[in-house]
Amino acid sequence: MTSSTTAPAPTWEAPLAGAPLDATVEVPGSKSLTNRLLVLAALAEGPGTLRGALRSRDADLMIGALRSLGARIEEGDHPSTLLVTPGPVTGDTEVDTGLAGTVMRFLPPFAALADGPVRFDGDPAARVRPMLPVLAALRSLGITVHDPATGSGDSAALPTHLPFTVEGRGSVPGGAVDVDASESSQFVSGLLLAAARFERGLSLRHIGTTLPSLPHIEMTVATLRDVGVVVDDSRDGMWDVSPGPIAARDVRVEPDLSNAAPFLASALVAGGTVRVPGWPTLTTQPGAMVPDLLERMGGTYTLTDGVLSVTGAGELHGIDVDLHAGGELAPTFAALAALADSPSRLRGIAHLRGHETDRLAALAREITRLGGQAEETRDGLVITPRPLRGDVVRTYADHRMATSAALLGLRVPGVRVEDVGTTAKTLPDFTGMWLSMLDSVA
Numbered sequence: 303m304t305s306s307t308t309a310p311a312p313t314w315e316a317p318l319a320g321a322p323l324d325a326t327v328e329v330p331g332s333k334s335l336t337n338r339l340l341v342l343a344a345l346a347e348g349p350g351t352l353r354g355a356l357r358s359r360d361a362d363l364m365i366g367a368l369r370s371l372g373a374r375i376e377e378g379d380h381p382s383t384l385l386v387t388p389g390p391v392t393g394d395t396e397v398d399t400g401l402a403g404t405v406m407r408f409l410p411p412f413a414a415l416a417d418g419p420v421r422f423d424g425d426p427a428a429r430v431r432p433m434l435p436v437l438a439a440l441r442s443l444g445i446t447v448h449d450p451a452t453g454s455g456d457s458a459a460l461p462t463h464l465p466f467t468v469e470g471r472g473s474v475p476g477g478a479v480d481v482d483a484s485e486s487s488q489f490v491s492g493l494l495l496a497a498a499r500f501e502r503g504l505s506l507r508h509i510g511t512t513l514p515s516l517p518h519i520e521m522t523v524a525t526l527r528d529v530g531v532v533v534d535d536s537r538d539g540m541w542d543v544s545p546g547p548i549a550a551r552d553v554r555v556e557p558d559l560s561n562a563a564p565f566l567a568s569a570l571v572a573g574g575t576v577r578v579p580g581w582p583t584l585t586t587q588p589g590a591m592v593p594d595l596l597e598r599m600g601g602t603y604t605l606t607d608g609v610l611s612v613t614g615a616g617e618l619h620g621i622d623v624d625l626h627a628g629g630e631l632a633p634t635f636a637a638l639a640a641l642a643d644s645p646s647r648l649r650g651i652a653h654l655r656g657h658e659t660d661r662l663a664a665l666a667r668e669i670t671r672l673g674g675q676a677e678e679t680r681d682g683l684v685i686t687p688r689p690l691r692g693d694v695v696r697t698y699a700d701h702r703m704a705t706s707a708a709l710l711g712l713r714v715p716g717v718r719v720e721d722v723g724t725t726a727k728t729l730p731d732f733t734g735m736w737l738s739m740l741d742s743v744a
């Protein structure tokens with residue numbers, strides 16, 4: 303018997319900022335770096351160590367998946383220290399991707415190296431995220447990929463989404479492949495990460511009209527080069543990875559600058575100063591854009607001895623910005639835009655329709671629910687500030703919808719965030735960190 307009434311989802315009362323802030327926020331390791339470094343450590347020649355690694359749902363799903371594919375991964379003296387011992391890539395196993403794009407797009411090429419079938423599936427929301435380009439690339443490289451429900455022949459229709467099975471054969475010949483990565487840079491990153499272990503390496507050409515999140519592809523190339531892999535990226539939209547060994551390393555993971563964004567943005571909403579230590583002077587993380595964007599909206603910042611300090615003085619202006627390179631920052635800037643003193647336009651982010659949820663629709667709907675004005679365009683959002691009122695903000699299993707709602711709640715009384723626990727995808731103690739930040743007032 304099913305009941306026709308469902309209990310209302312528990313909500314979290316987003317706290318109002320009572321006074322200007324004076325907070326230092328320690329942000330855990332980068333999701334994108336942690337999950338790349340884990341993959342490379344699991345494919346390396348010998349045991350390696352990650353320090354300052356993220357421990358969150360996405361990172362733990364990656365750890366679980368790599369274990370099931372044959373790697374040994376243990377905690378060192380701290381949960382953020384991970385000791386990785388590679389093993390032969392083993393098949394006849396399952397990978398739970400959860401809702402992690404990095405797990406669902408990085409591991410199918412890895413699974414092609416396994417000695418048997420690897421079955422992939424994830425959350426209901428993951429089953430609508432685009433997958434075809436990476437699966438088509440594997441098939442063109444001679445790997446069988448099939449829908450577990452419809453059989454395994456090479457002529458079977460290629461699955462477009464989760465669930466799917468990659469029939470690992472113990473080795474991948476490699477060679478040339480065309481990939482349309484206009485919906486996600488992760489299709490390119492996933493193939494490049496495993497490519498040094500393909501017999502002939504990989505020559506990957508992007509054939510789409512647009513390529514989002516280029517910093518994340520540069521991050522992939524940089525992490526590959528750090529472990530001794532030869533990558534030629536001298537031609538636009540093309541990457542050549544030479545076959546060769548992957549060196550084992552002892553590496554420290556940078557803090558997650560995209561997760562730092564809502565905290566730093568709080569200084570513009572509440573006034574005062576928010577500091578993030580460990581800010582890298584040189585990084586491939588798209589969060590590097592955050593300080594300049596906050597300055598354009600009315601804040602000021604300094605970077606001294608690795609501490610980024612953002613100060614707000616009550617001003618918050620609208621912005622016209624192309625976030626094609628850093629789409630994961632859009633929910634933070636959409637919230638700021640809804641609180642600004644002039645309209646904003648966020649451009650270049652059509653690919654957000656394939657993120658944890660359709661983020662353009664979700665942001666427009668939820669800002670509108672609070673009395674704001676937000677409209678979807680072909681490739682982004684136009685947000686016109688209006689007086690906002692409290693209500694429940696729906697989060698659609700999307701961690702960044704929750705953090706963006708918290709930002710709105712600093713100024714709008716009565717914002718209640720549905721399923722704030724979804725922040726555990728990349729930041730398990732989000733609410734604790736947020737409340738500590740608010741406790742530190744000037």
Ligand SMILES: O=C(O)C1=C[C@@H](OP(=O)(O)O)[C@@H](O)[C@H](O)C1
Binds near residue numbers: 403404486518653
């Ligand atoms: O490679 C990565 O670590 C990521 C790439 C980007 O994906 P898209 O290119 O799909 O936007 C980004 O949005 C995501 O949060 C992390």
Ligand SMILES: C=C(OP(=O)(O)O)C(=O)O
Binds near residue numbers: 702
């Ligand atoms: C798009 C994101 O995640 P994923 O790695 O699941 O694609 C994100 O974290 O904003």
